[in-house]
Amino acid sequence: MTAPVRLRVRVDGIVQGVGFRPFVYTVATERGISGFVGNDAAGVFLEIEGGTEALAGFLADLRGRAPVLAQVDRIDTERLAPTGEAGFRIVASTHGTGRAALISPDTTTCAECLAELRNPWDRRFGYPFVNCVNCGPRFTIVTDVPYDRAATTMAAFEMCLDCAAEYADPTDRRFHAEPVCCPSCGPTVSYAERDGRPEPGDPIGRAVRRLREGAVLAVKGLGGYHLAVVADCEPAVATLRRRKQREEKPFAVLVADLAAARGLVEVPAAAVPVLAGTARPVVLLPRRTGALIAESVAPGNRDLGVMLPYTPLHHLLAARLGRPLVLTSGNVSDEPIAFDDADATARLPGIADGFLRHDRRIHVRTDDSVVRVFRGRPMPIRRSRGYVPAPVSVGWEFDRPVLACGAELKNTFCLGKGRRAFVSHHIGDLENVETFQAYRDGIEHFCRLFDVRPRVVAYDLHPDYLSTRYALDRGDVELVGVQHHHAHVASCLVDNGHTGPAIGVAFDGTGFGTDGTLWGGELFVADLAGYERIGHLAPVPLPGGSAAIRQPWRMAAAYLDIVYGGDLPDLAVRRRHERDWDSVVALGRRGVNAPRTSSAGRLFDAVSAILGLRDTVTYEGQAAIALEQAVDPTEQGGYPVPQDPGEPLRSTGFDLVRSVVEDVRAGVDTGRVAARFHHGLADAVVGAAAGVSERTGLTDVALSGGVFQNVVLLDAVVTGLEREGLRPLVHSRVPPNDGGISLGQAAVAAHAEPV
């Protein structure tokens, strides 16, 4: 045996609250290594002593065999003099000043806990809060760092002797599982009718009975209150819609298990790990024909958002109900989801007939995450519960701490430090004052949790975004304004571990451009430091500003006026809006409250209205979604889009609208027109990118912006780019929509040349 060696080791990453120390203990004992392991505010520290081979194997195990929830980012070692210490021990946590320890996201109930939940002989049988070091609440209950029970909302519950014994036993699955609890010491569930009077008896049983009667229930989950109704009963779902004042936006559905999900939607193999993984997002999947689901769950939508249970309470509820359950955020439309008990009691009685709640406080409001699956990879639409606050590793170093303030709608913010970007949970639309407060509180909370004092603050160039106002009001730091679509492209580059330069296509609704127009159909050459605008859709007026976004028929009027002027052929869309048509056209022509925009989203709006799919919308992106949903998948053709290499994409919008009108007048089926439009636009993007590639030699093409949530378009563009020998970069870690903006801003701010 070689002479013993002693090493001091530091492990960085998500290594607390995930069973890392007991895992270290086990591996060390197995390999006959002596020393100790402990937690501090920065992560895990160890000293290990043993033969070189044993130590090498041990270090390899730290990465290779780490617990499921752990994420080992970095291992640093330093040689020490051997001490001859015998045995391995876990030492007490130390509370240093430097805080870098990572908090794990909330994690779905693990298989072992689930088995206990279902085992009549287990002391946690049927207990809705069973958890262990591999699962349970984390981010939503953490109030401070370092992560231990005192810094969570579980501090209010004192462990019983049995739980305390498990908590203290290094060989137990609950060793230092901070939220550990049981029926005799932990939180409890209760059921109350709307008036707040608690109902005695079995709360879950009562809730199930009320749901079967068609009642709307408020159900307290991990990150906030949901509203729930049985999803297979039209009157119940209609009631929920009416009370929530949410007219058409699809609801998500909770089902008991994968088998139940398969009864409602097609679950391709690639979707299984997303649907049944540890994060448990809502996954948008193709609805099965004949699925037993009320029509108003997702009206006119071929897809259905499905989610599997992610807490023991949801497992119990779904299993006992035995039917799909609509689970939507507990709020009136446009408000943030209720998460505070007093707030829920005040706000929800107008909507909910009863409350299934518990007495574990939620510290951070966190919405359900939403994911689409594209070519076997998850594409986040909303990255929140289950994913946050796991950092996005960026592959380079933030040399100064950065706060990126994000956009206005679907806001997230982002902190950049070291090699990590902490993209926040979904905050929402800042215009709502509760949301704006949550935004400001959230930034403070993140700064404390991850010990970041921002030196650089990045913000969008739109002067009226509240996130811009927040940034400018801070005033204590270096401010970096980042163009909206540059942020989109940068977020896609970072998402793919890229720094550029690359060709960037940013297609979205509208973002503030640098030339006085609103951008949104952009072709860039960009890296993280800067961008060049190579091409864009030709600007059209937005007649009536945001009114044109709420009323897509106005975009139809704007496009048709440019394409046809006074010679507009007879079209149904014009006949439907005869009274206001000329006024809207005049607004556009005169530029009265009609800013000009090169937005791709608005082109979708125009075509959607011309096709009679949507003239007005009740939620963002509705017209474009309707157009995507209308696509006839058997139609392979696409409209021709001549390219002017000097001004790529310039005439694309007009050419497409003209082709659409010709087909509509020829009586071509809407599904075919929708398909040809998508394919034509995709060809234009591919052709434009190929042209740029030819001139620059760049072959990577970053696809970002909310329009690329449209998988028909995305698929056609990706296919086309690959055919051209180019490499498409698609989002898989942060959303292509404005939820990803903050990551892009952070990256740009970190690379921007100081002024």
Place this chain on the structure above:
Amino acid sequence: LAHGAGGKATQTLVEGLFVEAFRNPRLAPLDDGAILPATGDRLVLTTDSYVVSPLFFPGGDIGDLAVNGTVNDLAVSGARPRYLSAGFILEEGFPVPDLARIVASMAAAARRAGVEVVTGDTKVVQRGKADGCYINTAGVGLLDRPHTYTATAVRPGDAVLVSGPIGEHGVTIMLARGELDIEADVASDTAPLHELVATLLDTAPGVRLMRDATRGGVATILNEVARAAGVAVVVDDAAVPVRPAVNGACEMLGIDPLYVACEGRFVAVVDGDEAEAALAALRGHPLGEGAALIGRIGADPPGLVLLKTAFGGTRIVDTLVGDPLPRIC
């Protein structure tokens, strides 16, 4: 009208048109300065320049606008408006009949407001260097009330009132440009507010602040108040008075009446206990018939204006940096 006619022509014009219209003993001598009687009161001095296109619009023209606007700035300071100056910048070729019409409505507005135009000036600039006619007026008023009305006096619990339906002037101007095919029965609200203000101040000594809701509209005024006083202004959307014709036009134009200029409306922040009395006082005057209590001052969050909507949401109504641009991506 000829440019550069510094001598005889301008003199004739000034004497012929202005002296006649604004006739009063302090203007008559046409000296370089008007001599005004001084009193023990505090004086309030204000000035504003008027640039509007078109010059003539339903409900008024640039002339009464130039008088009423400055009168109102004095009025909401708590002063009794007394004297105005009038400076004209005219484009070469501007029709004299139009000028006569403008001057006549200025004179009428001055009489209505009980102020005298005591000094003036005219410049004619080259064709293309100005758009027809610009007017600057300065005003002097007497402040004989003990208070001054400033945003820093505003505190939580106060009530927010507007003196009438909002948005009429701005919408009228947009439509009067005649470029849009929008028909709406709207007219400018331009009017002198000093009497209405006096009525209010006599009834409600707890008035903290008044502002005439001109450029940027009520929303901009309220933001200034929120920031200056470090308070929250909470407005009830349903309580904000907007005439149906104005509402309809705003919907078509895609603009929010809260941001549209008024020329005869003011916002008052009043001690909460006096809100009802103040409202009754306003409504008792013909120019305040449509007055409304639109919101309250709160403590939190400081510096923000909040709008409670019909859906029960609470929207932040911020100042716009420039023209309204959609924030929807």
